[in-house]
Amino acid sequence: MAAALNLPASLTFVERDWLSSNHLIGRSDTGNVLVDTGYCSRRGLTLQLIDRALGGAPLHRIINTHTHSDHVGGNAALKARYGCRITIPQQDREAVTLWQDEKLNYQTFGQACDRFEADDYFDAGDIVEIGGLTWQALGSPGHHMESLLLYQPEHRILMSADALWEHGFGIVFPEFVDEPGFAAQEATLLMLEDLQVDIVIPGHGRMFGDFGQALQRARQRLAYFRANPQRHAFLAMKVGLSFMLLDRQRLALAELETTFGELPLIQRINRKYFNMDTAGLTRGVVAALLEAKAGRVIDGWLLPPAQTE
Ligand SMILES: [Zn+2]
Numbered sequence: 313m314a315a316a317l318n319l320p321a322s323l324t325f326v327e328r329d330w331l332s333s334n335h336l337i338g339r340s341d342t343g344n345v346l347v348d349t350g351y352c353s354r355r356g357l358t359l360q361l362i363d364r365a366l367g368g369a370p371l372h373r374i375i376n377t378h379t380h381s382d383h384v385g386g387n388a389a390l391k392a393r394y395g396c397r398i399t400i401p402q403q404d405r406e407a408v409t410l411w412q413d414e415k416l417n418y419q420t421f422g423q424a425c426d427r428f429e430a431d432d433y434f435d436a437g438d439i440v441e442i443g444g445l446t447w448q449a450l451g452s453p454g455h456h457m458e459s460l461l462l463y464q465p466e467h468r469i470l471m472s473a474d475a476l477w478e479h480g481f482g483i484v485f486p487e488f489v490d491e492p493g494f495a496a497q498e499a500t501l502l503m504l505e506d507l508q509v510d511i512v513i514p515g516h517g518r519m520f521g522d523f524g525q526a527l528q529r530a531r532q533r534l535a536y537f538r539a540n541p542q543r544h545a546f547l548a549m550k551v552g553l554s555f556m557l558l559d560r561q562r563l564a565l566a567e568l569e570t571t572f573g574e575l576p577l578i579q580r581i582n583r584k585y586f587n588m589d590t591a592g593l594t595r596g597v598v599a600a601l602l603e604a605k606a607g608r609v610i611d612g613w614l615l616p617p618a619q620t621e
Contacts, residue, residue, distance in 0.1 A: 317510075317519050317520070317521050319467075319469070319519075322338055322339050322443035322444050322445070323337070323338050323442070323445075324337040324338075324365045325513055327517075328350055330382075330558060331354065332350030332358065333349070333350055333383040333516060334348065334514065335349070336348070336442070336513055337443075338442035338443025338445070339444075340442075340444035341444070342441060342444070343372035344371050345371075345372065345374075345442045345443070346373070346390070347375050348375075348384075349384055349386030350382065351559065352381065352385035352386070352388075352389075352424055353559050355389040358389065358390070359389060359393060370394055371393075371394040373396055373398075374390060374391070375442070375462075376399070377401075377471065377515065378401060378455075378458060378459035378460070379400060379401070379404045379407065380417070380474070381416075381417075381418050381424065382515075382516075384400075384425060385424075387426070388426035397432060398429070398431050398432075399434055400430045401460045402433040402434060403457070403458035405433055408429075409430070417485065420576040420577045421577045421578075422552060422556045422571070422572060423555065424559075434449050434460065436449055436450055437449065440462065442464075446464070447471075448464075448465065449461070451500075452473065452475040452503075453486075453496035454475055454481070454484055454486075454493055454496045454499075454500045454501075455474045455482035455484055455493075457496065459474070460473075461473055461475060467511070468508050468509050468510040470504070470511070470512050470523070471513045472512050472513065472515065474514075474515040476501070476504060476514065476526055476530055477516060478514060478517050478518065478526050481530050481533070482515070483547065484497050484537065487544070488580055488581050489580075494534065494537060504527060505527060512526065545581050545585040546596075546600070549581060549582075549597045550601055550606070552575075552578065553568075553572055553598070553607075554601060556571075557614060558616055562615050563613065565598070565614055568614070569591050573594035601614075
């Protein structure tokens, strides 16, 4: 039986899904803070959930662990509602300021994001306050080179974003642009081993307590990907299609070669690992999605497996 995971009373965890990142809300006299804001097409639900968690109190600051669309998609709507500051990792500053879609991998991967402007920046080694507690920002290259994690040493809480989930971690995107993402992810997992952690708040999935087991699974998964980079690349395409499907709720099969297969990041992955014709590649990814029961086909439409947000 796992022990109950009790967060300090000033913190509220809100679990979302694989389209929208989880949220952590910290309330304090010095300002209310929200970590990560979900995906843009679910902004209405995000506003409701954050409103409820704040119980009518204002939001002063958003902190983003990284700038992927599923972690910053609610930024613009929340800033419009609350006039809060937005704090992002220092290393993502230029990409966000200039809104460099290729670096942010939004449209290039079939995703959208409401444009926002950051007000300030934080970096590895910085201390931020959330819920009246001090948190250390830790660099966590791998899934995203510029991503930061947040660690609260007294309560031994880790906000692990997409660098560590209960079962694995996020796709290691830097590998697709010829950066050493796997090596970086390995270094990040090694860094995490030295932390004392009782509660992990991941970017997706439930909170969990068994940090050691999760690290071990992550190490095994990374070793598998390093030995089988094509499997990792194929999984990235499957995850990309699954994400589009969760967002749009239905995709016309006849158009997928264009709407999915021709996306710049999909083509880049294809050229690097597979060199297939776009039609064959698209069919292969759809087949894998159906086999994993992450989608179903009805009347020429690809639909999500079950009820989602
Ligand atoms: Zn991410």
